Amino acid sequence: MFTSVSSKAFSFASPSTSFEQTPVNPSPSSSSTPTKGYLAFPRGRPPTHEERFRAFLHKSSSNPPVIVPLPESNGAKERLDTAWREREQSEVERKRAREAKEREEALKGEKDWVRSGGVLRDAEGRRDYARTAEVRKLVEVEDAQRRALSRWEAYETAWTKLNTSTELLSFGDIPWPLTSKPDNPGQLRDKTAIAQFLFETLHIPGVKSSRKDRLRTSLLRWHPDKLGALIARVKEEDVEAVKDAVDAVVISLMELQEQEKVVVDHP
Template sequence: MSAKGYFAFPPSSTSRPHPAFIPQPPTTREKFVDNGAPGKGDETRSEEPPNDEERINRLHKERALIEMSEIEWVRGGGVLRDAQGRRDKARTERIRAELKLQEEEKAKLGRWKEYDELWKALVASDEALSFTDIPWPLLTAPSSKDTDVFTLPAISEFLFESLSVRTNTITKKSRIRSSILRWHPDKSSLVVSRVVAEDLDAVREGIHAVFHCLKRLQDDERDNIHTV
């Protein structure tokens, strides 16, 4: 985003420094006066200007610093103003929206990472398990042995929410495939064997419900590819 021509003020009277203006590229060669040598008086000489690539790189770095300063200013509650000192509500709101989106994306990635790490830890352990110990693929973990919560919309929402993150490179097909391998009844038999007796039926039913939803998602994805 370009921050050209903008500066910011705090929302209240504080001593916090204002973000600086973005420097503009020089339009003429820089000169300086050399009065240090006897007899030269006010003789001037031209300083060798930086080449275009160096100048562009320098301006990009300076602009990035200003943009970072503006973002942090808005994050802390500040409001941006334009070069005339007027409140720039539109630009401030754009930065606020971007910050909100970044937080949402961070939360989505965090939920998937936690789920994946819990599964790895569960497989590596040999402790007895209850129904609530299983990392079920849901945004909200079931608090009881209610297997009715394992619906196609609920599982889809969890599996695919992190795929909407702008830096994502994982496809739906890949996510479905890896999930099917994880939840296949044959693959999960070692986990089931560690479940306490009173939760065994609920865990088996839950695994069956999850796997059934994953197979439906796989079929839907295959059908979508064939109809394109």
């Protein structure tokens, strides 16, 4: 809307003459195009916060920021390298452990199959007699170790029960240090047989006793001063045989003690 109109704004010639409208207060800059990157605001009032924010976004989109990477310090690079090496080493160790477990499980399966009488086969499905014989040897060693451990555990368990019992005993009730029960005292004069029984489990993985430990424990166990109460419980008809057998065991142990140079503090 115009508030005032100048008479000079219109000119009339005749009824057929056309007229033209002259803009009021023309501005030289009204026809210029705004510079790219800027938004024009109406004159006479300051821009609002929203208008300034929109102008800022318009300018930012025209000139995106340039991100300059910061240089890494030597300490940070070393820590990164160390972490990477540790990760690689950890991965290698996990792989080795996984492969070892797989080999262990595969060998266990082969042992079980051979133990049951089966014959192993190679990757092409052919009977592998060489591998079967190799695994059979491992099975025989394991089974022998298992039997030896069972004998020793039974020996120790029998002594524990014997010391806590009050029943009468016969010659066969006493746990003698041999792989099989003796029939007479003469069999206990063989120090080699006694040594075989005492030491046969020491080479088995997991057994921590030594030859000297076994000898020391056995000499204390078979000492005559500690067996008085036990012999008093032996049936009359077996007393002499038990005494002879105990003497034979002590003599064999003393000979082994001399060989092993074991020192025993007698009770």
